Amino acid sequence: MSRPDNPHTTTEQLADLLEGVLTPADEEAAQDHLRGCDACRTDYDLLAGLPALLASVPAPELPPAVASRLDDAIAAEDARRDTGPRVDTSAAPSRSPRREPRREPRRSDRTRRWLVGVAAAAAAVVSVGLVGDVWLSGFDQGGASESSEAGGASEGSAKAASDDARSPRGLAALPSVGSETFAADVDSLYDPARGGFPGTSGLPDKDKSVTLARGPDAYPGQVRRAARGCTAATLRASGVDGRFGPLVAVDGRLLARLAATGPARAATVTAYSCRDQEPIAAAQVGNAR
């Protein structure tokens, strides 16, 4: 136990003694030494006090920012699960869609959008399916509180919706592209400062009412809470084979994930009111250039 050049026990031996992991022989030797050595006895007592010292540190509280971040991440996972029972997929034959490459949002919102957008673009190169998130602005949630900004978007959307109703073909024709091209092009156009894809703003009168976004970063905070209030719409897609994920509403906008199978084609997604089956908003998915 003791060593010629140092008659004392080592701190490690004392700690092992305390933890009860010494062999019986070593334990006896250490106890013997402790009986005659005040210095080691003192250290032993201090070691014995460490667990209480550590336990005395109050538990940290979960910061609200982290709590909501976790909520968001789980909401994004929920939305990612392809279970959209209220979504009409008649125009989009249901096949097993590829799941989007998984990335979690983190860092500040601004940074996060940009980083994830880039990550999604990179990952999409190896993905066969087209996965796009479609924002349909200004959808009436029936009593959900909306910011004044969302209210403004509502008006634009109403106009766009009536335009769509009259002239669903009025949207700019989009070229068909392969899924890989599609994903890369869209993401390279993504403008985090504007929260959308500049390539879509060239559509006449649509930039206020329709925003395309993609990737997990397209789920801002509050999805989980807002999603409970809104399910009253039917989505149909034309020009693409695939199906929609669950429909969620955020700040007066609807968000649904469109997962396409096979070669991706530019698509038009239209939301119809569940009350009267009138089209209420539309968005285009595809390369708008």
Place this chain on the structure above:
Amino acid sequence: MRGEQPDDRTLVQRHVAGDAEAFGWLVARHRDRLWAVALRTLHDPDEAADALQDALVSAFRRAESYRGDAAVTTWLHRIVVNACLDRARRQSVRRTEPLADEPDQAHEHTRRAQIPATTSDAVETLAEQSARRDAVLAALRALPPEQRTALVLVDMEGYSVQEAADLMDCPTGTVKSRCSRGRANLLPLLGAWAPGGHRVGVTEPLSTPGRPTDKEVT
């Protein structure tokens, strides 16, 4: 009146069956404690939040593989602890100053001998509590990740050695050994703060490795 809340296992089953709310309930129930483990293991709030999020997302996706042989809370903690350990190991590779895993130096009769005694231990001020907390956290930072995690679980969070072994996926003997080594490494750093130790005033707690301004975020 609210109905009785479903238990953890029921929530996992509902989640696997497609219930969009179930996992959120589960997380809400356990996240405070999971956060404490993550933050104390990693110290950096951003890293801890990243680790916790990664772990929870992983649990969300892996829920089908939960076999029910351990408590749900153990299962969740295990995923979080492993995510934190992975990150902590990378942290300690980036830094290079943590204490040796197997220190074999004979102990000096600690630093407390060089430190003048305070006038009284009877009353601990708020500032002193805060200084003590900072000293503990900074000292933990200096430990190798495995020792730190073991002490966080056993000494700070109050898990039994058996529970900690389950969470860290290692034998109980390994947990004991890590706790023992960890405490031995902490003694020179924290001995003066332990009951019976002597310390200087709060304006100058023990010098500790790592960044002294780092604090647990509350």
